[in-house]
Amino acid sequence: MAQTENILTIQNLYVSYGTTNILKDINLTVKAGQTLAVIGESGAGKSSLALAIAGLCAGGATGTVCFKNQNLLTASQEEMRCIRGNDISLVFQNTDNALHPLYTAVEQVTEAIMLHQAIDKSTAGQLALDTLAATGITGELAGLRPHELSGGQQQRVLIAMALVNNPELLLLDEPTAALDPLTKQEITVLLQQSAAGRACILITHDIATAAELADTVAVLYGGRIIELGPARTVLKDPRHPYTRGLLRAYPNMTTVKDLQGIPGSMQHDLPGCPFQPRCTQSLPDTCQASMPALTLTAGRNLACHRGGIVPVLQITNLTKAWDERLVVQNLTFTLYEGETLTIIGESGSGKTTLAKTIMGLTPLSSGEIRLNGNKITERKLDFYQQVQLVFQNPKEALSHRLTVCQLIKEPLDIQNIGTETDRVTTVQQLLTEVELPATDIFLHKYPHQLSGGEAQRVVIARALALNPKILIADEPTSALDASIQAKIIKLLLNLQENRGLAMLFITHDMALARKISDRLAVIQHGKIVEEGPAQLLTVNPSHPYTRKLLAAAARFP
Numbered sequence: 001m002a003q004t005e006n007i008l009t010i011q012n013l014y015v016s017y018g019t020t021n022i023l024k025d026i027n028l029t030v031k032a033g034q035t036l037a038v039i040g041e042s043g044a045g046k047s048s049l050a051l052a053i054a055g056l057c058a059g060g061a062t063g064t065v066c067f068k069n070q071n072l073l074t075a076s077q078e079e080m081r082c083i084r085g086n087d088i089s090l091v092f093q094n095t096d097n098a099l100h101p102l103y104t105a106v107e108q109v110t111e112a113i114m115l116h117q118a119i120d121k122s123t124a125g126q127l128a129l130d131t132l133a134a135t136g137i138t139g140e141l142a143g144l145r146p147h148e149l150s151g152g153q154q155q156r157v158l159i160a161m162a163l164v165n166n167p168e169l170l171l172l173d174e175p176t177a178a179l180d181p182l183t184k185q186e187i188t189v190l191l192q193q194s195a196a197g198r199a200c201i202l203i204t205h206d207i208a209t210a211a212e213l214a215d216t217v218a219v220l221y222g223g224r225i226i227e228l229g230p231a232r233t234v235l236k237d238p239r240h241p242y243t244r245g246l247l248r249a250y251p252n253m254t255t256v257k258d259l260q261g262i263p264g265s266m267q268h269d270l271p272g273c274p275f276q277p278r279c280t281q282s283l284p285d286t287c288q289a290s291m292p293a294l295t296l297t298a299g300r301n302l303a304c305h306r307g308g309i310v311p312v313l314q315i316t317n318l319t320k321a322w323d324e325r326l327v328v329q330n331l332t333f334t335l336y337e338g339e340t341l342t343i344i345g346e347s348g349s350g351k352t353t354l355a356k357t358i359m360g361l362t363p364l365s366s367g368e369i370r371l372n373g374n375k376i377t378e379r380k381l382d383f384y385q386q387v388q389l390v391f392q393n394p395k396e397a398l399s400h401r402l403t404v405c406q407l408i409k410e411p412l413d414i415q416n417i418g419t420e421t422d423r424v425t426t427v428q429q430l431l432t433e434v435e436l437p438a439t440d441i442f443l444h445k446y447p448h449q450l451s452g453g454e455a456q457r458v459v460i461a462r463a464l465a466l467n468p469k470i471l472i473a474d475e476p477t478s479a480l481d482a483s484i485q486a487k488i489i490k491l492l493l494n495l496q497e498n499r500g501l502a503m504l505f506i507t508h509d510m511a512l513a514r515k516i517s518d519r520l521a522v523i524q525h526g527k528i529v530e531e532g533p534a535q536l537l538t539v540n541p542s543h544p545y546t547r548k549l550l551a552a553a554a555r556f557p
Helices: 046-054 077-083 105-116 121-134 139-143 151-163 181-195 207-213 231-236 241-249 351-359 381-386 404-415 420-433 452-464 482-499 510-516 544-552
Strands: 006-017 020-031 035-039 060-067 088-091 169-173 199-204 216-221 224-230 295-297 300-302 311-322 325-336 340-344 366-371 387-390 470-474 502-507 519-524 527-533
Touching (some): 006 046, 006 199, 020 046, 020 224, 035 046, 035 207, 046 088, 046 169, 046 199, 088 151, 105 139, 105 151, 121 139, 121 151, 169 181, 181 207, 199 207, 207 231, 216 231, 224 231, 224 241, 311 351, 311 502, 325 340, 325 502, 325 527, 340 351, 340 510, 351 470, 351 502, 381 404, 387 452, 404 420, 452 482, 470 482, 482 502, 482 510, 502 510, 510 544
Parallel strands (some): 035 216, 088 169, 340 502, 340 519
Antiparallel strands (some): 006 020, 006 060, 216 224, 295 300, 311 325, 311 366
């Protein structure tokens, strides 16, 4: 069979349960020999998609699900019984419901054969034993009932049942969800072998399984496909904010940054983009107004009005000289919405000069700074509404003459935002957000009455007062003890998660950088010598200076 032949073509598929639309305008094709993984949170509609294809969906389904030129949505029940288990096989998520409690493993598979093949029971039984053996169920295991088998063994029986009639399309609905890591690894290898040469759809929230098995990944959210493309492209370089959120929330051995969730919860039948209530870069007038079309962007199909994760700060050939000495030389990098890019290097490498130059605290010698695509030539009030700096030493960053309330409120006073009552209310909300007391006693404290950790939280609250989208954090924990440092870092990650902050984090500490960063830019003598994903640069750096920083990082013996 030709590799380019479409085995399954889905067009404009809608599935509804009562008045709720679970799947909306699904368009997919699956070719012979291709494995398509459909990933997303629980409730996205993944299992409904598998059930609709198999003709088992309890809800109403409209559109076209074309299997080898036959629309399965208009097929009769008798036609579907002939197709299901023969041409299309489904491996269910819940083995308890999929296996008959009174049948042995070999009887389960034999029954699947007898339903579709005109052969005697003895021949069918032998074929069942051979198929079970191919999945690792041999000897006395074949004669055991489901309750006598482990979860992994039950899953192998289901796979044998699905394969025994040599289907052209294999539907796998969360086939590894309830398995321990070693059993999951074994089942994944078995599924790789089983899917070879067939069209296969893998329904899963397990991103590692999708990465292992799939050629193509479709990201489903709120019943719609929002990102679709080659598995390696989508999972290595997600462009939709939701896909990035899924990957950030998934624990795996190649991730170095601490896990981050996605604020809020999924809702169905919302106007506009289904992700917009949880999206930190949404534009109300645009994203709430209409559903973005799935269009080809950066090597994959993407449904996003903003074209995917947007760049918020672009630095091009930035150079800063003090007299004749070049401190920063031709720095070029991009900071994206909601990410943490860490600038790392030893003292004197130009890190703080970079931060001050971006903030306009010292003029650049040459180069270009763009904020949200607009070139910055001078710093006006609206610039500081979008970009704020957290200084290294909190006690030096806070005026000793002002109270906590006055310090945090000052940016609102300068920008003349709200009434005095509104500003004090905002101060109290910010203190709560940075996990400080919003009491009158604390509001009237002065910096010298604060601990180091409290002072740094006040600095962060002050930086957040204008609700910026970019936070430049210049060694924000270097003066703190390890316990307070950990709390401040966790606070910054939580703020990033909830507010969608893009952070330019500056540090000399590689061990810290790997816990907070999405990407690293290594700076030496004012030049970026290496840049890339944090997991790559902290595991397999290419530049000698990066390796030197890694070798000097804190380790316990």
